[in-house]
Amino acid sequence: MAKKTEKYVYFFGGNKAEGKAEMKNLLGGKGANLAEMVNIGLPVPAGFTITTDVCTYYYANKKKYPKELKEQVLKALAKVEGIMGAKFGDAKNPLLVSVRSGARASMPGMMDTILNLGLNDKTVQGLIEKTNNPRFAYDSYRRFVQMYGDVVLGLQPKDKHDRDTFEIILDAKKHADGIEKDTDLTADHLKELVAEFKSAIKEHTGSDFPENPMEQLWGAVGAVFSSWMNERAIVYRKLNSIPAEWGTAVNVQSMVFGNMGEDSGTGVAFTRDPSNGENMFYGEYLFNAQGEDVVAGIRTPLPIAHLEMDDKNAYKQLMNIRSILEKHYKDMMDIEFTIQQGKLWMLQCRVGKRTGFAAVKIAVAMVREKLIGKEEALMRIHPDQLNQLLRPIFDLNEKSKAIANGQLLAKGLNAGPGAACGKVAFTASDAEEMAAKGDKVILVRIETSPEDIKGMNASEGILTAKGGMTSHAALVARQMGKVCVAGCGALEIDYKAGRMTVAGSSYVIKEGDYISIDGTTGEVIAGEITTKPSEV
Structure with missing residues (x-):
């Protein structure tokens, strides 16, 4: 009797999925729940999940895949094409996909994601003809090149004071043309950005950006499996007692687009x-x-x-x-x-x-x-x-005095419980160092990223200038039980100078200065305010 081929790929889409919610160990949380949503009749773009068994195999076999995987992926991809009515890599009617991780325990933002995969100089033209929307097509393309460059080709910032190469190029483009918001960039601007992003990739890696969609897909799958062992994922697993041997699944899913215009x-x-x-x-x-x-x-x-x-x-x-x-x-x-x-x-x-x-x-x-x-x-x-319920709160008299004294700097979104005061740190590594010396620290960032996980863990509280109640900072702070104020738009943070100013105020807060943040009201106050035990 022939040996049964191991199943490494599970399809979901249309009215039926091969997986279900109970298969979280094999399909990861994301894959199992995507399958479950399909099975209960919710509208889910078609896709497939590569199982956690492949991740285990990948690390046990010098980052190689089981020989059956390629054929199973191609079969599942053909099914996706049939349901979505588009073809991967086709110059006239291209199917684009996202490639995301999915461990059995949720690890928000700790592993890598790539969107709009399948775009190249030919398929972008097909997307323009299909949608009659060049701005949308080039916006999707420049996002893809940036994500692929960061995640797969390793262009992410290496040093704590570095900025993302692509963000520097993007900001320079906006500045040169007097543009404030990304949404005001024209199709021509975005087309130029694609070329500039590709030049930056060539300059940093010595190789051209891959134009072959199948090469792009396998590059992204490998990057997601590799991200299971990146530093931030390892730290997160330690903090949350998640075993390394669980591995991650990879979800490949048809793209649907929220950037097609004002009806999306x-x-x-x-x-x-x-x-x-x-x-x-x-x-x-x-x-x-x-x-x-x-x-x-x-x-x-x-x-x-x-x-x-x-x-x-x-x-x-x-x-x-x-x-x-x-x-x-x-x-x-x-x-x-x-x-x-x-x-x-x-x-x-x-x-x-x-x-x-x-x-x-x-x-x-x-x-x-x-x-x-x-x-x-x-x-x-x-x-x-239960421990979070006992978080300290500010002494109301002390807080009222500080506000009456003009120390209220700004108000953001009240994204995490309790109250905290501490010395300002502008980078995660500085927050770690200061906390190791016994200082209480408030991590202040324009926005946090998954790389900041160690600094967030070391801090009493987190303050961000951008982002909302569902941003990375807010999500991780809630899980950690950290005080968090997010989306505090009046703050102007200069990492290089190590200082923060507030729009319409003469206050300058330098690294090491004390600030106090109230995660219940969203208030940010200069100086140190006494906290008292929770009233619970």
Whole structure:
């Protein structure tokens, strides 16, 4: 009897998926939940998951793949092409894909993602003809070259004071043409950026950017498997007791586009408020954007409630999906969605990270709603979440005095519980060094990235100038139980000079100066304010 071929690739899309939620160990959390959403009838772009077994094989066999993998990937890709009505690498009707990680335990932002894969100088023309939208096509192309350059070809900043090569090129382009927002760049600007980004890749790596879509795909798959062992993923696993041998899956999924114009957008939402546990739909979105714009904090997004005014139909669908998911999973869920020219697509769902206070409130509410029993509610509260309830708060008299004294610098979004004061550090490595000497530290960043994980862990609190309530800083701070104020737009941070100023104020805060942040109100105050024990 012939030996049964090991199955390494699981398809999802249309009305049926080969996987399901219970297969998290094999398909990772993201792959298992994408399959589950397909199986319960939600709109999910077709794709396939390469299993965690391949990750294990990859590290056990000098970064090589099982011989059966290539054929299984090609078969699954052909199925995706059939459902989505486009062909990967086709010059006239190209299918583009995203390549993302997916471990069995959620690790927000710790591993790598590549969007818009499959674009090259030929397929971009096909995309222009198909959509009659050159700006959208070149915007997708420059994003792809930037992500691929950073993630697969290794152009990410190496030093704590370095900036991303592509961001420097992008800012120079905007400055030269007097442009403030990315969305004001024209198709010609974006086309020029693609060429400039490719030149930077050639200059830094000595090689040309790969034009062959299949080469791009395998490069991205390898980069995602390799990112399981990158420093930030290793640190995150240690902090959250996730075993290295679990490995990650890789999800290859058809692209849907939130950057096609003002009838398209992208968002992240929670079925309940992850900060305080209120039973309200909570999240953020941006029109004419792709997913990384929301979570990376590059643009500060709009609250989800505004979507009802911008796109009533999509909002109504989302509210229905919110109800379906909570009833199905019997938990508070974190979702990612894209609206492409008025059509809603679901890109992810997972059990949502929440503060200790929210965990208690949600568990009690779900017992009352008869979604879960009392025993299950108790099991959902982790000991470290109870610890968060005991976080210090500011002494109100001290805080009032400081504000009356003109020390209130700015107000941002109240993204993480409690109150904290400490010395300002502008980089994660400085935060670590200062904390190791016994200093209390507030990590201040324009926006945090997954590379900042060690500094975030070492700090009492986190303050960012950009990003919203679902940005990386807010998400990780909530999980860690850190005080966090995000999207504080009045702050102007100069990393090289090691200082922060505030629009409309003469205050200058230097590295090592004390500031106090209130994660409940979003206030940022100069100087050291006394904290007192929680009133819980």
